[in-house]
Amino acid sequence: MKTRAVRLYGKKDLRLEEFELPALQDDEILVRVVSDSICMSTYKAAILGPEHKRVPKDVAQNPVIVGHEMAGEIVAVGAKWKDQFKAGEKFSMQPALNYKGSMDSPGYSYRYCGGDATYIIMPQEVMELGCLLKYNGESYYDASLAEPMSCIIGAFHASYHTTMGSYEHKMGIVEGGKLAILAGAGPMGLGAVDYALHCDRRPGLIIVSDVDESRLARARSIFPADEAKKEGIELLFVNTGDKADPVAYLRELTGGTGFDDVFVFAPVKPVVEQGDKILGRDGCLNFFAGPTDVNFSAACNFYNVHYNSSHVMGTTGGNTNDMLESLRLTEAGAINPAVMVTHIGGLDSAAAATLQLPEIPGGKKLIYTNIDMELTAIDEFAAKGRSNPHFAKLAEITQRNRGLWCAEAERYLLNNWKQ
Template identity: 25%
Template sequence: MDSKLPRTMKAAVMPKPGSIEIKEVPLPALQDHEVLVQVMAVGVCGSDLHYYEHGRIGRFVVEQPIILGHECAGIIAAVGGKVTRAAVGDRVAVEPGVTCGLCPDCKAGRYNLCPDVQFLATPPVDGAFVQYLAIREDMVFQIPDHLSFEEAALVEPFSVGIHAAVRSRLQAGETVAIMGMGPVGLMAAAAAKSYGAADIIVTDLEEVRLQAALKLGAAHAINVREQDAAAVIRELTGGIGVDVAWETAGSPRALQSALQSLRRGGRLAIVGLPAQDDIPLNVPLIADSELDIYGIFRYANTYRKGIRFLESGLVDASVLVTDRYPLDQTQEALERAIHNKNASLKVMVYPNG
């Protein structure tokens, strides 16, 4: 390790749900194939908020102090002895899920389904609200100088939209409805635009999110406080319905609305995770219309494509960043994201400045 690097670093540790403490911890030791990333920007994600508020997401339970944060980018500060893919000084986006590479799912290219994945900020794995992060070299991707660290951190939620596009076989010229304009939904709208969707229709409860979606490429924005989404979508599509619908809100009502918005033979991607396991769906509609339904779990093989889309300038992801906090104020950043949904889009934390 470079003698110029500090021996310790600051980390925002969650000792228990609802509490964050800034602690001085040892700098991570590097394995042969790992790089040390000086973390420059970390986005606050919905999963961070779930762990902070509730201490669990499904089968993943916080049972010991943990460091949250997984949407991140930074600068490589050191490399392990056998690293060949990266160099000190590289500006990089970090893919947060280190998979085994050996199981049948990894071998098939669907490494997001790897049963042994080590995913940042998913218990018991620590995350990126730290000044320095050690990660395997194949999980970092170089970014051009003109792409900001904030935009590079947003490649992570952007990847979910790219994966939804691939899974639901989105083709250029098709119509898309996206239910829920949180950060993942907004980046999904950007992904649909990147894939050449002809008409992107979005829905949400908050006007600030709908306006952001229009900036990212949506053609129509429906406020579901005021209008019935499925009815408006039918009207906009001449009574036919959209080719593809993505549910990104984790809302039973939004999921049902997504189904009703589809044309016969349409495709639905379920991205959002609802609080309850069982949701009633109109099975006769699904069968009679031959609707295809796809589950979306994270992403695979998306980072290079996401960086290319963002560096092209086709998508201006910077419009999402509304709030900025230093590492010392990580708890305030999380609270802001929870309590300011009518004004905040993406809250960003800066561990090194």
């Protein structure tokens, strides 16, 4: 069977190509990818090429398919997995395999397995580790976004607190506590807001800070404060860029106690230091953002570490249980991962979008791999709709949905764009 895929050959060398997949083995599964959202980690792999820890050294001779936030349908099942999987079932995938100590991962390391493709072969280790996940929701994009949502969920689970006089760590954010999400109006920050509002361990106060007023305005429109109040949560979006003393302002919002939990969503030294300064007693700072600078550092108040039990930790990625939680919450309609998405495109736009990712404004870029479509911001649908009735229809659908991508928009796209 032929597939069409974006393959990595070296530093900044991504190519959209059509090629033949090998014959399916008894311990493999053939799938049709429908959607893949582009991750900043894929950009890093594309920029570094063989210098990336997950990319093979011989990638120039044996290129790999990129993309790991994928969803689609199972097409054919090898004999070994016939009792567990059936053709026609929807799937999502946990790419963090950690197979026998190897860092190899779909979207970074495999010649025939990656999300930016029409058809791919799932190697046996994906199934052996329980990382091919069944999905029963309506739309494919939700299953694609389960991977980035799982990273957020994992961070919430990994945060911890202590009780004076006890050495036991209590895992998770403080229920009913005070939560700050710094640099939080971007895609992952908005995913964190959605999870914090609807998870089973909710804070009583959520403060989301950013310095980009346009991003904050979009965030307020997606998460109205009065709806958060219905969940018993006070939700505030704050532009710290126009505050003379952001730390004093943020601490004042807590009544002077400081925050129980602080998440930092940008690898920016002043933001990290701001997070440290607003921690309350036994406050946990979770450094979520992944820096590219191996020497990245920031000041930390060790007086508070010693006397106020404040602590700093970080997470990278989520595990399979986190991803299953994301899928189940999405299937139940409890969370809406579409809050992260701002751009839609076809497979022909994936390579350029990946290489230009830091320069493209907005949130997640969602690729539908079986269509050709220039990468387009959702808020540009109406303008393009003046000359293209398909974009006009997408504009109508998304405008009825707070400007968010949705299942109806996905159905229209898949039914009306050239496959």
